Amino acid sequence: MTDKDTHPSSTHPPLPPTSEDDQFLRLRLLRSRRVGISTYKRLLIEHGTAQNALAALPEVARAAGVARYEICPEGVIHAELKAARLAGATLVAQGTPAYPAALDALPDAPPFLWVLGDPAILQRPIIAMVGARNASSLGTRMARRLAHDLGAAGYVVVSGLARGVDAAAHLAALETGTVAVQAGGVDTIYPAENAELAENIAKQGARLSEQPMGLQPMARHFPARNRIISGLAQATVVVEAAAKSGSLITARDALDLGRDVLAVPGHPMDARASGCNMLIRDGATLVRSAHDVLEALAPIAPRAPELPLEPAPQPARDLRTMAQLHQQILSRLGPSPVAEDQLIRDLGAPTAKVAPVLVELELDGAIDRAPGGLLTRAS
Secondary structure (H helix, E strand, O other), X not given: OOOOOOOOOOOOOOOOOOOHXXXXXXXXXHOOOOOOHHHHHHHHHHHOOHHHHHHHHHHHHHHOXXXXXXXXXXXXXXXXXXXXXXXXXXXXXXXXXXXXXXXXXXXXXXXXXXXXXXXXXXXXXXXXXXXXXXXXXXXXXXXXXXXXXXXXXXXXXXXXXXXXXXXXXXXXXXXXXXXXXXXXXXOOOOOHHHHHHHHHHHHHOEEEEOOOOOOOOOOOHHHHHHHHHHHHOOEEEEOOOOOOOHHXXXXXXXXXXXOEEEEXXXXXXXXXXXXXXXXXXXXXXXXXXXXXXXXXXXXXXOOOOOOOOOOOOOOOOXXXXXXXXXXXXXXXXXXXXXXXXXXXXXXXXXXHHHHHHHHHHHXXXXXXXXXXXXXXXXX
């Protein structure tokens, strides 16, 4: 009776609830013990209605070797609906116009979402931004800049309300639109330090969760939360991430859906950047600014206002020219720190041409970057 053992008999999800009573019964089915999303959808397809599926559920459980099975009590669902009313949450069902189309593409798309805030924001173009909880100051600064600029370009930023990169991205995108996907109930704030931010997101954007109201998040809920983050977005940007982290789970989920994955490079000696550098090595788009994100999305992006940040990226670089620039940079660097802007002036080359080469040299370990924009040649 577990989701691993059962599969829907159709590739199409069940039709949406037709009434409040039907919605109540479907929630009761979904909240019943050992009924995951796959089992829920299979039972609805096989039995036609939630009422019929609930009636058949004890026998289905007995056939699966589960004795003394009891379906979810009605009182549990009444309590959940009451908690939602008190919190001001809206229930959005799969198959209804309010349900985000991008999320509907998930094979295990949540049948229901609790939403605090304006559900209409889920219909706008969305980009996910995730990263380390223990992000560096540069990482949080980059997250804020990217979120602000992508918001100015017309995108909603979705993240997971965690500390670090998530919180920085949410905060920078508050004015233009942000969505927080929660691992526990939508009325349960985790971590507590983000309580004020969570309240502002609900006022100016939306918080959402597939979990029951009041549920405290557990470790197993976070990977499920991550699939919703990537599922809502047409692209996922990873700002800082260790080699084994939840952010990389989100990136893999996005790749499985055929969505774009982009990553901000970091110093090869910084463990917080190892996941991003791995993603770039394996083909993720390197991100220096919001322009890189917008350029990567150009073939599929909705009509969004042009972002006046930096000159447009240069055409494909000539390898010989780049090799010469590498040598010119390395010849001007030694053990004594040199300011990056001074180096660029000495080279007499445009910043847009030198900056990506500096990133390449840093990733290759040829140069080191110290606080304050100081550069030295690696020993």
